[in-house]
Amino acid sequence: MAAEKVNDQERDNPEMVALREEALAALSKAASLAELEEARVAFLGRKGKLTSLLQGIKDLPPQDRRRAGMMANRLKGWLEQAIDEREKELRRMELEAGLRGERLDVTLPGRHVTYGSRHLISSIIEEIEDIFIAMGYRVAEGPEVELDYYNFEALNTPEWHPSKSLQDTFYVDASAVGREDVLLRTHTSPVQIRVMESTSPPLYVIAPGKAYRHDVPDATHSPMFHQVEGLAVDERISLADLKGTLEFFAKRMFGEDRAVRFRPHFFPFTEPSAEVDVSCIICGGKGCRVCKGTGWLEILGAGMVDPNVFGYVGYDAERYSGFAFGMGVDRIAMLKYGVPDIRYLFDNDLRLLAQF
Numbered sequence: 001m002a003a004e005k006v007n008d009q010e011r012d013n014p015e016m017v018a019l020r021e022e023a024l025a026a027l028s029k030a031a032s033l034a035e036l037e038e039a040r041v042a043f044l045g046r047k048g049k050l051t052s053l054l055q056g057i058k059d060l061p062p063q064d065r066r067r068a069g070m071m072a073n074r075l076k077g078w079l080e081q082a083i084d085e086r087e088k089e090l091r092r093m094e095l096e097a098g099l100r101g102e103r104l105d106v107t108l109p110g111r112h113v114t115y116g117s118r119h120l121i122s123s124i125i126e127e128i129e130d131i132f133i134a135m136g137y138r139v140a141e142g143p144e145v146e147l148d149y150y151n152f153e154a155l156n157t158p159e160w161h162p163s164k165s166l167q168d169t170f171y172v173d174a175s176a177v178g179r180e181d182v183l184l185r186t187h188t189s190p191v192q193i194r195v196m197e198s199t200s201p202p203l204y205v206i207a208p209g210k211a212y213r214h215d216v217p218d219a220t221h222s223p224m225f226h227q228v229e230g231l232a233v234d235e236r237i238s239l240a241d242l243k244g245t246l247e248f249f250a251k252r253m254f255g256e257d258r259a260v261r262f263r264p265h266f267f268p269f270t271e272p273s274a275e276v277d278v279s280c281i282i283c284g285g286k287g288c289r290v291c292k293g294t295g296w297l298e299i300l301g302a303g304m305v306d307p308n309v310f311g312y313v314g315y316d317a318e319r320y321s322g323f324a325f326g327m328g329v330d331r332i333a334m335l336k337y338g339v340p341d342i343r344y345l346f347d348n349d350l351r352l353l354a355q356f
């Protein structure tokens, strides 16, 4: 700030002393360049207080004019200098604030970039694909929003079958397009039908993907889950081929010393059908908590393709036979890596996911 000393001449003019004090207060109060500009205009602008005072000098008696003029001009010079100084001060403060805001501390360690990894489910699917591709299978995909025809009817599922109920299946409101038969596929099996419709035998495919059921989530159930479907159709395919294929798969997937057993079961689209168990990957068959003391883990369902299904896709059931199987990827992941709750797989908690 400019010198605040009041000299003798000013002391004689209380109006100028007051104006000087007022200007001083306004300048210190100005906290930004914009506020400082306002203060400048208030005193030195065309209608500013000091400007008016200077203009009033010509009306003074002639003997007072010279002295008043000198004093007013000196006040003006002082004020201009004071504004200049305050401006420099404000600019310095703004610069410092800006520098504080974007301070770069070169001594800080660099930011660690973590690499992502595949989701456990994706890795397991890829592992399963590799095993079957090595046996000559190809990978097929189909839509997750499916028609009743592909999900149930062409798979030989009768109208009355309980899995078609609203309690088990998510139906999609497709009334806008005039359909009532749209649903979220309840298994990956419809891909079998789609592949057979567009391909002539022989064919060897697996179809990995998501499926949906109206399940309340708990440790072993999730409304969205993953399956891998397998289908082989060729001349002279027998149950022995199915057994050999699944045994090869189980040993590759879970270890060379795994045994496989077939238990008779019912599926609408295979006949005969079986549930397939692998000797427990935790206890090796002795019996433990995971296998509930049985020594076996159920990992998939399989069977010989029902000739009725061939009828839907126009295959010659006299000439061709085939087998199909389906497995739950989530269950395999849980068994293989000891994940105790299926929901952990879909929580996106990195503490779990980063382990794989």
Ligand SMILES: [Zn+2]
Binding pocket: 280, 281, 282, 283, 284, 285, 286, 287, 288, 289, 290, 291, 292, 293, 295, 296
């Ligand atoms: Zn066990």
